[in-house]
Amino acid sequence: MARFLVRRLLTMIPVVLGTTFIIYAAVYALPGDPVQSLAGPDRAVSPAAAAALRSHYHLDSSLLVQYGHYLSGLLHGDFGIDFGDVPVSSLIAAGWPVTVRLALTTWVIQAVAGTGLGVLAAVRAGRFPDLAVLGGSTLILAVPYFVTAYVAQIVFGDRLGWFPVSGVDAGWPRSYLLPALCLALLGVPEVARLTRAAVLENLGAEFVDTAVAKGAGRIRVLVRHVLRPSLIPIVSMLGLTLGTLLSGTILIEGIFNLPGLGYQTFQGVQQHNGPVVVGISTLLVLTFLFINLVVDVLYVVIDPRIRLD
Amino acid sequence: MFPVLRRRKGVRAAAAGAALSVLAALTGCGADGVGRAAPGPDGGSFSIGVPAWYVAHLTPGRAGKSSVADAIWTPLTRIDDRGRAVGAVAQSVRSSDLRHWTIELRHGWTFHNGEPVTARSFADAWNAAAYGPNAMPYGYLFSDIQGYTDLNPLKGKPKRTTLSGVRAVDAHTLKVTLSRPLSVFPYTLTSTVFAPMPKTAFKDLAGFDRLPIGNGPYEVAAPGIKPGVQQLTLRRYDGYAGPEGSAARITVKSYQDDATAFTSFQSGAVDVALASGSRLAQARRTDADDVALSTAGGVVYLGFPLWDKRFRDRRVRQAFSLAINRHAVTRSLLQGLASPAAGIAPDTVTGGGQRACADCRYDPTRARRLLSEAGGWHGRLTLWTQADPAMQTVLEAVLNQLRTNLGITSITLEAQPTDQLYPNLSAHKADGPFLLYMGASYPALYAQAQQLFTTGSGTNTTGYRSGTFTSLLDRAAAARTTPRITALTRRAERTALDDLPLAPLYHPVTGAVHGPDLTGVHLDFLGDVQLARISVR
Numbered sequence: 001m002a003r004f005l006v007r008r009l010l011t012m013i014p015v016v017l018g019t020t021f022i023i024y025a026a027v028y029a030l031p032g033d034p035v036q037s038l039a040g041p042d043r044a045v046s047p048a049a050a051a052a053l054r055s056h057y058h059l060d061s062s063l064l065v066q067y068g069h070y071l072s073g074l075l076h077g078d079f080g081i082d083f084g085d086v087p088v089s090s091l092i093a094a095g096w097p098v099t100v101r102l103a104l105t106t107w108v109i110q111a112v113a114g115t116g117l118g119v120l121a122a123v124r125a126g127r128f129p130d131l132a133v134l135g136g137s138t139l140i141l142a143v144p145y146f147v148t149a150y151v152a153q154i155v156f157g158d159r160l161g162w163f164p165v166s167g168v169d170a171g172w173p174r175s176y177l178l179p180a181l182c183l184a185l186l187g188v189p190e191v192a193r194l195t196r197a198a199v200l201e202n203l204g205a206e207f208v209d210t211a212v213a214k215g216a217g218r219i220r221v222l223v224r225h226v227l228r229p230s231l232i233p234i235v236s237m238l239g240l241t242l243g244t245l246l247s248g249t250i251l252i253e254g255i256f257n258l259p260g261l262g263y264q265t266f267q268g269v270q271q272h273n274g275p276v277v278v279g280i281s282t283l284l285v286l287t288f289l290f291i292n293l294v295v296d297v298l299y300v301v302i303d304p305r306i307r308l309d
Numbered sequence: 310m311f312p313v314l315r316r317r318k319g320v321r322a323a324a325a326g327a328a329l330s331v332l333a334a335l336t337g338c339g340a341d342g343v344g345r346a347a348p349g350p351d352g353g354s355f356s357i358g359v360p361a362w363y364v365a366h367l368t369p370g371r372a373g374k375s376s377v378a379d380a381i382w383t384p385l386t387r388i389d390d391r392g393r394a395v396g397a398v399a400q401s402v403r404s405s406d407l408r409h410w411t412i413e414l415r416h417g418w419t420f421h422n423g424e425p426v427t428a429r430s431f432a433d434a435w436n437a438a439a440y441g442p443n444a445m446p447y448g449y450l451f452s453d454i455q456g457y458t459d460l461n462p463l464k465g466k467p468k469r470t471t472l473s474g475v476r477a478v479d480a481h482t483l484k485v486t487l488s489r490p491l492s493v494f495p496y497t498l499t500s501t502v503f504a505p506m507p508k509t510a511f512k513d514l515a516g517f518d519r520l521p522i523g524n525g526p527y528e529v530a531a532p533g534i535k536p537g538v539q540q541l542t543l544r545r546y547d548g549y550a551g552p553e554g555s556a557a558r559i560t561v562k563s564y565q566d567d568a569t570a571f572t573s574f575q576s577g578a579v580d581v582a583l584a585s586g587s588r589l590a591q592a593r594r595t596d597a598d599d600v601a602l603s604t605a606g607g608v609v610y611l612g613f614p615l616w617d618k619r620f621r622d623r624r625v626r627q628a629f630s631l632a633i634n635r636h637a638v639t640r641s642l643l644q645g646l647a648s649p650a651a652g653i654a655p656d657t658v659t660g661g662g663q664r665a666c667a668d669c670r671y672d673p674t675r676a677r678r679l680l681s682e683a684g685g686w687h688g689r690l691t692l693w694t695q696a697d698p699a700m701q702t703v704l705e706a707v708l709n710q711l712r713t714n715l716g717i718t719s720i721t722l723e724a725q726p727t728d729q730l731y732p733n734l735s736a737h738k739a740d741g742p743f744l745l746y747m748g749a750s751y752p753a754l755y756a757q758a759q760q761l762f763t764t765g766s767g768t769n770t771t772g773y774r775s776g777t778f779t780s781l782l783d784r785a786a787a788a789r790t791t792p793r794i795t796a797l798t799r800r801a802e803r804t805a806l807d808d809l810p811l812a813p814l815y816h817p818v819t820g821a822v823h824g825p826d827l828t829g830v831h832l833d834f835l836g837d838v839q840l841a842r843i844s845v846r
Contacts (some may be wrong), residue, residue: 048441048461094537
């Protein structure tokens with residue numbers, strides 16, 4: 001286990017270097033001039049002001065030198081200063097709790113609703129509940145989730161008044177449930193289909209027949225003998241959906257006005273605030289890598305047959 | 310075996326508990342009380358939803374013009390209801406030659422920390438805003454003041470830190486020397502960019518930007534702007550020397566998405582929200598009493614790339630302008646929320662509203678004839694605009710009209726973010742007409758004419774140059790009376806629009822929606838809500 005961890009952590013180093021460089025290069029290679037966008041869309045910046053800004057943010061050196069500056073700062077835990085003179089780390093500190101709350105709420109909804117519907121569809125395969133889940137998932141996947149989000153705001157927020165339309169004033173869970181539900185719609189169909197397939201496969205396995213033959217209860221067979229082995233692909237799937245989920249927060253936090261990392265990334269992109277975009281994207285990549293590691297370790301816990309070394 | 314069973318029960322209990330708490334959250338809700346208008350003997354409070362950039366910066370030289378900046382800062386002059394520049398902090402703004410100005414300040418004005426507003430406060434603030442290395446986005450507005458180029462040299466570091474043209478003679482007298490005569494100088498002073506700053510500002514400009522101490526009707530309550538906090542509280546300043554604000558407290562909530570701000574307003578989370586396009590049209594149909602409208606002091610125009618030889622012939626530009634049915638665009642597409650333009654400024658701006666452009670009407674027959682006289686159109690045509698859904702929709706309508714009325718078959722659209730589009734235009738890389746909006750930086754026709762048509766202006770997108778225009782505008786700048794300034798600027802406008810470097814299309818209407826318990830919601834010449842005039846019933 002320890003050897004596995006060390007090996008995985010070592011392989012993460014080139015991945016981290018590569019991804020941060022790609023993010024950095026992509027952000028600063030974006031078409032458009034950050035100095036121009038600082039001045040506002042239709043205004044001319046004076047050359048002296050432009051020069052001052054460029055040297056302040058190292059925009060006047062080559063991409064590699066800029067990246068070097070950034071990386072050395074990053075290693076010291078310094079995410080740099082954004083174009084409004086605010087340390088990016090303070091933006092991250094302010095946005096982090098919001099995004100974690102949103103992501104975890106979403107994840108729980110995805111996991112519970114996805115596996116629940118998947119098991120239901122598998123047990124009633126070919127009958128109405130199965131077809132309903134299939135039809136529902138197709139419908140959900142067909143509608144872009146930001147459309148769902150705007151509609152949900154109007155229906156559940158404005159007309160019915162069940163949830164606040166936007167903002168985090170009402171705190172967790174009220175402010176987070178509606179955005180989390182909209183975001184969860186991205187992953188629920190996938191998780192449900194995968195669960196259905198895995199459960200169906202295991203339902204026909206010999207050890208399930210054995211369990212039934214020795215007289216175990218229906219629920220017990222389903223949970224302990226069918227669902228548990230089926231969880232392996234589901235857990236890795238849930239790990240992977242975190243990636244889509246984190247990128248989904250950019251739109252959802254914008255629409256619901258939640259001041260999280262996604263909101264700040266969106267604003268950073270809009271205002272050409274490179275340091276913010278790079279800082280937060282880097283953090284998200286690190287989180288994603290970490291979650292993948294946790295998922296790999298979880299395999300062992302779920303399935304004792306798997307050996308990591 | 311048993312522990313497993315127990316664990317399962319535990320899980321079920323937890324799930325039930327979670328479901329219950331969700332139910333409780335669902336049923337136990339009313340509208341969240343935050344930001345509901347509340348009347349009171351002190352004037353009460355209300356909340357307004359604004360775009361996030363309104364509260365991105367609060368220093369005069371960084372913030373630009375917005376409802377929030379207007380509430381925090383009071384500059385030397387203001388625009389009265391008849392569109393004239395009158396004194397605010399200034400008692401008088403006088404000049405005998407329109408180059409050397411003497412500004413007398415009124416007594417009794419103070420900053421929110423009690424410090425008196427003096428001529429020094431203005432001089433210091435202007436120096437800081439104009440000083441290149443401070444990189445204040447609106448510093449360019451000081452470019453008419455003598456010494457601006459010393460603070461913003463084309464190369465290298467500036468040698469001076471103060472504008473040589475600005476001098477505080479005593480506590481209440483400010484002398485300003487401009488680099489050229491400028492009759493509309495009192496108008497330019499209405500911008501909050503020319504507001505004063507207290508001494509404490511210059512110790513930490515970045516910190517001051519987030520929690521400024523202004524001299525306007527409202528002060529910013531601590532902590533000001535903070536990362537992750539989307540709300541700013543304004544408190545009425547009781548020591549204000551001008552007309553006092555009505556409400557005691559204003560909560561400013563920032564929204565990244567205009568649609569969200571509007572839905573939040575509908576659900577009652579904010580009392581006022583800005584609106585435009587289909588949302589404004591919808592609000593006007595359902596709740597006309599609670600909608601405030603104003604024709605923005607700007608113009609949406611189709612600019613021609615004069616550097617492109619296909620557009621050198623004036624007849625081609627005329628043909629394009631005559632082929633566009635402005636009434637159809639404003640009436641059907643924009644649902645009446647715009648007025649067709651035949652000039653660069655509407656009548657809400659001093660000097661605007663005249664029919665300056667002879668070719669700004671709809672005459673497809675004449676358009677086709679002019680185009681064929683000019684040799685017809687050959688090949689592809691690309692139309693450019695900024696990446697904005699509303700502008701793109703309008704440009705699609707323009708495309709269809711050009712196709713139908715001029716018979717140009719191969720037309721494509723190119724939408725770019727503004728920070729990409731403007732550099733492309735100034736580098737002459739755009740190869741077709743472009744749809745853009747230009748708003749007046751102060752409510753005078755002169756501002757629009759200067760921004761759109763003078764050589765060297767950052768917003769002269771078409772690359773227009775004309776000796777006749779320049780001399781007329783220079784004469785307007787040197788004219789002594791307002792009627793004379795207006796007459797000369799109008800002649801300059803007509804001259805430019807005769808050459809037709811751009812075809813004005815329409816003046817957009819902007820609006821705000823508000824709850825029934827608010828009165829006095831007015832929009833100014835750029836469509837900003839005047840916060841101090843809103844009262845709560």
